[in-house]
Amino acid sequence: MATAVASRIPRARDGSALKLHRDCGFGGVSIAPLHPQSPANPPVARTGTALAINYLTSGVAALSASTNGRGGARNRADRESHALTAAQIGNLKAAERHAEKIGLPFTRMISIHWQAAGVPLAGMAKATYRFTDLLTKALARHGSRTAWLWTHENVPGNTHDKGGHCHLLIHVPADLVPIVTALQRGWLRRITGQPYRARVIHSKPIGGRLGLETGNPDLHAINLGAALTYVLKGASHDAAQQFNLERLEPGGRVIGKRCGTSQNIGAKARKTKG
Numbered sequence: 001m002a003t004a005v006a007s008r009i010p011r012a013r014d015g016s017a018l019k020l021h022r023d024c025g026f027g028g029v030s031i032a033p034l035h036p037q038s039p040a041n042p043p044v045a046r047t048g049t050a051l052a053i054n055y056l057t058s059g060v061a062a063l064s065a066s067t068n069g070r071g072g073a074r075n076r077a078d079r080e081s082h083a084l085t086a087a088q089i090g091n092l093k094a095a096e097r098h099a100e101k102i103g104l105p106f107t108r109m110i111s112i113h114w115q116a117a118g119v120p121l122a123g124m125a126k127a128t129y130r131f132t133d134l135l136t137k138a139l140a141r142h143g144s145r146t147a148w149l150w151t152h153e154n155v156p157g158n159t160h161d162k163g164g165h166c167h168l169l170i171h172v173p174a175d176l177v178p179i180v181t182a183l184q185r186g187w188l189r190r191i192t193g194q195p196y197r198a199r200v201i202h203s204k205p206i207g208g209r210l211g212l213e214t215g216n217p218d219l220h221a222i223n224l225g226a227a228l229t230y231v232l233k234g235a236s237h238d239a240a241q242q243f244n245l246e247r248l249e250p251g252g253r254v255i256g257k258r259c260g261t262s263q264n265i266g267a268k269a270r271k272t273k274g
Helices: 086-101 121-141 174-192 217-231 237-242 267-273
Strands: 110-114 148-155 163-170 199-207 259-261
Touching: 086 148, 086 217, 086 237, 086 259, 086 267, 110 121, 121 163, 121 174, 163 217, 174 199, 199 217
Parallel strands: none
Antiparallel strands: 110 163, 110 199, 148 163, 148 259
């Protein structure tokens, strides 16, 4: 994991140095059409940009498949991809900016290791959609709106052996975090039909503490930028160069939707809002 470079850390409004929190933790509308990608991403040189992510490996063996993988025409078994395209990255970045604009900045990063939870690759998109649907409805019951974006990766056969997994950035008000964390394991049991296995889900506030988006907006923005960079690391080589992404790792083979956003920050919503 890259370490922070002091000379590159922005300054707060009062002139004092902002410190990146290194323990920042890690929905369904599809976005731009996929284009054929090479099976793996060539490496992109790192330049030392600080990343506010504490990477988690699941360390849990996959359970037996328990879902049929249905979830819409866009999730058909022959729709495969190996990397995020430039169009997809542009849409995700615009969605993040719009979430901030409408007062729903991403405050939480969640990783769900679907393979470890027993979900087959073909069922991952449906599982992610159901999770974000349950989370959105839970927040709505407590009077809160939300916005989110997600990406899928599949990294089999490496030292981490994570398999298919999802990275989710979402707006969860600080006072509702205890409710969400108390419910999320039950949601996973409902989705997979399996008992919850340790470390399948990892959820932490962006920047390492609750309420950072209001208590220290500058610091939150830095950490959110690092979190978004991490979520986009499965970009194609061309897309990474176009958006100057300094971290690039193979995104692996994904079936169906590779990424998505909530409707309120999608392309149609952004166009309507002007």
